[in-house]
Amino acid sequence: MPDNLDPTEETMKRMLQSIMNDPIPEPIDERMEKTLQTFRRNLPEHPYLRSKNRIRFFAKMPTWFSGWNLAWSASLAIFLFLFIPSFLLGGGNPTWADVTQQFKSIPFFHATVYAKKITSKNAVQFEIWMGEGGKVRLRYGSQVVFADKKGFHKSYDILTRSAVKPDQDAMHVLQLINSAESFSLEAVIQILTGNMTELRALPTQVEGVSDDISIFELWRDNSPESIQIWALRGSLLPVQLQQKNRQSGESIDIFFSYLKQQPESFFDPTQFENILANSSKVPTELLEAY
Amino acid sequence: MDAAEAIYLDYIEPIKDRMKVCIYRIVKDPDDAADAFQNALFKIWNYLDRIMNHPNPQAYILSICVSSAHDLLRTRSRQSGHEMPLIPEIAADAPSPFRPGYSNEIIAIVQHAIASMSLKQAQAVFLRLFENESYSVISDALGCTEETARSHVSKGLANLRSILLKRNISMREAYS
Numbered sequence: 001m002p003d004n005l006d007p008t009e010e011t012m013k014r015m016l017q018s019i020m021n022d023p024i025p026e027p028i029d030e031r032m033e034k035t036l037q038t039f040r041r042n043l044p045e046h047p048y049l050r051s052k053n054r055i056r057f058f059a060k061m062p063t064w065f066s067g068w069n070l071a072w073s074a075s076l077a078i079f080l081f082l083f084i085p086s087f088l089l090g091g092g093n094p095t096w097a098d099v100t101q102q103f104k105s106i107p108f109f110h111a112t113v114y115a116k117k118i119t120s121k122n123a124v125q126f127e128i129w130m131g132e133g134g135k136v137r138l139r140y141g142s143q144v145v146f147a148d149k150k151g152f153h154k155s156y157d158i159l160t161r162s163a164v165k166p167d168q169d170a171m172h173v174l175q176l177i178n179s180a181e182s183f184s185l186e187a188v189i190q191i192l193t194g195n196m197t198e199l200r201a202l203p204t205q206v207e208g209v210s211d212d213i214s215i216f217e218l219w220r221d222n223s224p225e226s227i228q229i230w231a232l233r234g235s236l237l238p239v240q241l242q243q244k245n246r247q248s249g250e251s252i253d254i255f256f257s258y259l260k261q262q263p264e265s266f267f268d269p270t271q272f273e274n275i276l277a278n279s280s281k282v283p284t285e286l287l288e289a290y
Numbered sequence: 291m292d293a294a295e296a297i298y299l300d301y302i303e304p305i306k307d308r309m310k311v312c313i314y315r316i317v318k319d320p321d322d323a324a325d326a327f328q329n330a331l332f333k334i335w336n337y338l339d340r341i342m343n344h345p346n347p348q349a350y351i352l353s354i355c356v357s358s359a360h361d362l363l364r365t366r367s368r369q370s371g372h373e374m375p376l377i378p379e380i381a382a383d384a385p386s387p388f389r390p391g392y393s394n395e396i397i398a399i400v401q402h403a404i405a406s407m408s409l410k411q412a413q414a415v416f417l418r419l420f421e422n423e424s425y426s427v428i429s430d431a432l433g434c435t436e437e438t439a440r441s442h443v444s445k446g447l448a449n450l451r452s453i454l455l456k457r458n459i460s461m462r463e464a465y466s
Contacts, residue, residue, distance in 0.1 A: 005419075012447050013419040019400055020315045021420075028320045032310045032327045036302070039331045043294035048339045095328050 099216070099231040099238055106237065107132045108261045111254050118249035128173065135267035140170040146269040147174045154269040161276045224248070301347045302334075309355045312416065316359035316404060318397065322366065323359075330358035349431035352421055353413045360404065360412045367405040403453035410434075411446030418443045 005013060024032075043049070108131050114123040126140040134149035145155040145166050152174055155166035166174075216229040224247040230240040241254040265271045302309075313330060314323040333354045334341065344350045404412055410432055417423040417431060429439040 008447060009419060009443070012450065016400070016419060019397060024310055024314045025320065028314065028323055029310060031324045035324070035328050035331060036306055039335070040298050043298055044292060046294065046335065046338055049294050095325070
């Protein structure tokens, strides 16, 4: 039984209720109910209920998954695992669920990633193309790396025009891609931010383009790290992900594009090897994807 | 019945209307309410294991709803500036579309006052005044002692009262 309100509480309660206790308009109630029922339908997919193996997976993360590697890898992972089926669906303004759902429906994408250890340092840049069937092509420096769901296939250096051992960072990315079906977006967020994770849509009105862009922010109380994701309101597709650490100056920017679906041959290492061996193209032309 | 459905029916279904109302009454704006509700569900999803092991799961869920609404209100308040109504397209002295009889300015001031509370204070005040919860339940929800819960309510209300009085809104004026 609730204990009785004291006179001060009672006065404030009457005042607040008189101002704030209006009923929810029916359309809003329906929107909320729709969101709640989607949550209910997706609840069986919750990692806590479905698979404790996923949680154990993170407990066994190798040592490379820490510090700098953790930061950019996890940012990238969040971007990659937007493909994972969403578990919430809201109405009205574009929601995080809308964005994940829409991104999931796109069979291909291209992303350019810039990672910096501190603000003044030059950024490391690499590109990723993903195609249907989980095919992946990655360009890291002068290396071009091919992989699919089964794992790494081959990597080449376009300067030496020969097969090479893939760069370690490139392999980290591929490992994340290859394990995409084994853990959820929620679990990836936990890696990055711990249990205090909150993902919320910022109601930010960006001056001049406020009708076009929605911003989602991932943050943790008392943490210098934050992640923001920009999505187009019309297409609901994410166009940028940015992670910042305000203390260390580390930052990762990922830019998404959906300009062209690459043909099968683009993801075929044998064909690329033939081009390397036989083509008269200069190295920069070999990197041209569009 | 599977485990997921049992969890939903045990923990969420009985209080779903309270969850919705709790958020709507704080943020008022329809789109903001929908966003805050989704954010609350996201937190519930994230904290599901904690909720299931919590001494008072439903109070904890309601405190999450207050938290989501409070977060959004704070963001809105920062963006709008403390002296501005939160619904700028409506004249400040116009009757509120949300609560006939109250000007948009009064609602904006109350919202600013709520946003100025700490999260714990807001959670404690709303659980106490709107959900009629006991201090025992509030302390469970906030993970603190009853004494601390009382302190949160007391300080939250004092803060609220102070802001309203500064804006020349007396208790009697507000609800008469």
